[in-house]
Amino acid sequence: MSASLTVVGLGSGDPDQLTIGIMRKLQQATQVYVRTKEHPVVRLLDELKLPYTSFDDVYEARDAFHEVYEEIADRLMTIAGSGTSDTEIIYAVPGHPMVAEATVQILKERCPEREIQLTVLGGESFLDEAFIRLGFDPIEGFQLLDASGLESRLIQPQLHTVIGQVYDMFTASDVKLSLMDIYPDDYLVVVGHALGVSGEEQIVRVPLYELDRVEGYGNLSLIYVPKSDEDEHRVRTFERLHEIVSILRSPEGCPWDREQTHQTLRKHLIEETYEVLETIDEDDPVHMQEELGDLLLQIMLHSQIEEELGSFNVYDVIASLNEKLLFRHPHVFGERTAGNAEAALQNWEQMKAEEKRRKGIDPSEQSVLDGIPRDLPALMKAYKLQKKAAKVGFDWEDLDGVFAKIDEELAELKEAITEGQDLQSQQLELGDVLFAVTNVARFIHSDPEEALSLTNHKFVRRFQYIEQKLKSLGKTFEESDLAEMDRYWNEAKTLNK
Template sequence: MGNLAIVGLGPGAFDQMTIGTIEKMKNADKLYLRTEKHPVVKYLKEMGLKFETFDKIYEKGSTFEEVYDNITREIIEIAEKYENVVYAVPGNPFVAEKTVEYLLKFLNGSDDIKVEVVPAMSFVDVVINQLKVDPIYGFKIIDGLSLDSIKPDKRCNNLVTQVYNRRVASDVKLKLMDIYGDDFLVTVIKRAGIKGEERIETMPLYSIDRIDWIDYLTSIFLPPVKNTFQERYDIDDLLDIMARLRSENGCPWDREQDHNTLKRYLIEECYEAIDAIENDSDENLLEELGDVLLQVVFHSQIANERKAFNFHDVCDAECKKMVYRHPHVFGSEEIATSDDVLKRWDEIKKDEKGLKSHANELKSVPRSMPALIRGYKVQEKAAKVGFDWDNVDDAMAKVYEELNEFKEVYKGEDESDKIEELGDLIFAIVNVARFLKIDPEVAVHKTIEKFIDRFKYIEDSAEKMGHKMEDMTLSEMDFLWNEAKMHNFNKKVQK
């Protein structure tokens, strides 16, 4: 059986190496260093230790993952050939060492190679000492190459490691500025604890890739953000702000609100977001989506105060729903088309909500929806079980039928008959819209905008003639209305 000892060379200074590590290296049949680029290597040479490195693999590899994988495979092959192999890595083997991670994964449960990991001092210990930071209050260590998947926590200390060069520093800077802002003060640490080589400087985040002394032993330290006024905020800041607004010393208006008083604002903000989309305005959409999010946070805070649920519960429930309702993405089901996705979504939703009948499914469409949208959705659900017209002509015939029925009652005195028949007529028109794949809500909004434009034309024309609309006859206004129609028609033709 081969023996593989994985040892750490410490953060950089020779006196920070452990006696155990030195003894292991002295007694090794084969000693390998991940890289010769480490300050203690010159001392190892002075001690007369014979070793080989894997620097040649760095020169051939196209990615770090490929390099680490190749080093791991070579170490395993070497450990299978020799009885006592020592593999030395910078710092502590368990801190920011991918090759060690890969080795332990591959050799887990192996009967051929016995692995021993010797503890060592890491660069983190030195950084903590030099910056006088107590990690008990929160200390997050992140590989600079992993910032896409592992995010810093603004509420605690963060150390971004493996900032090898200015290119990596530039990439790190751009990702961190999205979280902290451009001017946030960070500390750049190079060769921490190595006398005569250590360099520690505090500077604005935007400038970290402009310094020319970055090397493979460089890290970026980011202290906690404690100010109320920040260059960049995140969702946790929004939750904190809302909690403060609702607190005893918060805002009187915010404290007075409840779920019912906020209903109108939730609806209004959603429509304003839709308006921004229709106007193709990214600036307005950014703002309005924030307002929609604020309403979600507001309701979540109120519910939290009632001990019902909180914002994190909302996120948790939504994530679980998305995972469960996408078995073709997060599970093993195969769904090929968007139509099949929607069909499977409805099946899962019915099962979740315990909808045992088709009528119950229709009733599940919220009454609080705008009537045109609700009518459209109810008709869609009914059509899925075959309760539908064969074609749009049949749907149009129903419109005429309902129109005639409305004509019979609209001059009468029975209000309930008028309401019922008018509702039938509108519902029939929604059916036609559904057949033509036209959103009736959008269609009516376009008509309203068209009406406003033509009304403005009448008002502007009247003003040019020195008239007030209030003093004009309906016939005069109708003349200008038709003129406005022709004006709009000519504009369309010109386009």
């Protein structure tokens, strides 16, 4: 490669921290380019009368930072590609070239494609000064985050957190909102401007709610959030939930939790699922939040039991789910398309079949009815069995056939009861009626569980209306009769109760 480009770091801002090697490179270079003149060390270049070209004009011409970085990288590669083997082109960036420097990442990716030899020389990072001036040791646990892409899910309160690229108050405001998802409004945070630069450094400690009221944000600004092990700051993190469940199951934990097995927890998993469904039917978001948490606890406990056995842990569960969602949504994460819900469902089913083939399972060797959980509630299971059978053509052409089947099964039930057949025979005939009625749900595209649930709720409302009416009259059920109760029932119907 004849073309070459060398990237050097100008350090965190203090000219005295500039390395001798990098200073020599700047003095000996044929051409020097700086990402921006807005850096204290560039003033040293002016004092030494070292010529350079800045890319500040690109910032003024472009609307978004990623466009700025793309253009700077492209200009540099064009310049380097047009040079000769003895041309020394230096690109100087603030801080360390490999810390929060997007242009260098673009150059590292694309220079080989253009046969440009790229050399990166370090420099003092703004982190070096942050460790010194803010007084924390990163070995205790540390994370560096970008203010421009900050999301609350990335924040881990148990780690020291430095947030860079805080260029202005608008960015600081976005950071504040993300942090407020985790920390209380009055949590103390630190704003650092030009750390380590004599005469320019500012370190301001403020409550979180004042973060975007601090003056002076710019290229040399950062925000520091001290680590915290307090539960009130970690309570929203999944890691804390995992930790709590593992403690509950430990020898020092809860005796009841320690004794649980998959089998003993089975009924609780079912109960919590139905309690979530109840909050959905009641359209009660506050109650739903609580019940979803109870259901999540059951998942955590089952996963914790397997973690203790060495089989898998809850993070394996999450990984499996993520992989499944990505694989079964090729119309979202792949190249397929789906213009409606039916097409999306077809993609899902096709990818499920592909998953089985990859596991060595031949879908053609399986029963059409395979894949339905054994312990589903009977009505729900009937619905799913019928849907699977209908997919291969085992179905009535229209609702007339369904209603005829219901009439047939109802007649057989009446006959079994009238003739005094044994209980099992009567149950089977009753089951046939319910199974036949379930077909109606499919034809009208209604879940039978939901339909019956609506009727159950309607029955509860109307029956409670009867209770209220009797109570207002000072009467009990024993003091009433069916005719009176039926009158109040019909009254409830007219009131749409």
